[in-house]
Amino acid sequence: MPRSTTALGVLLAVHRLPPTAGFEVLREVSQRTNRKLHAVAQAFLDWALGQPLPSAVGRELDVAVQRAQDPTQRQALTSSQPASQPHP
Secondary structure, eight states: OOHHHHHHHHHHHHHTOOHHHHHHHHHHHHHHHTOOHHHHHHHHHHHHTTOOOOHHHHHHHHHHHHHHHOTTTHHHHHSOOOTTSOOO
């Protein structure tokens, strides 16, 4: 099973997110930390096994999960900005 699928399952269970929001959280953390999705997934799986999260990943994960859990902000996760524009 791919790391991203396993990480998605852990993310959904830990934070009680719907599947589409869970993937968007991983994608957003990947983009905002300038890390490949598989690297973010591996860091999250390592965290689930007791390792510390890299601080940038943990910080962005917290923000993305809060957005995903707040229905008024969920649109921010599903509307993508063009790659050429910086994130706010």
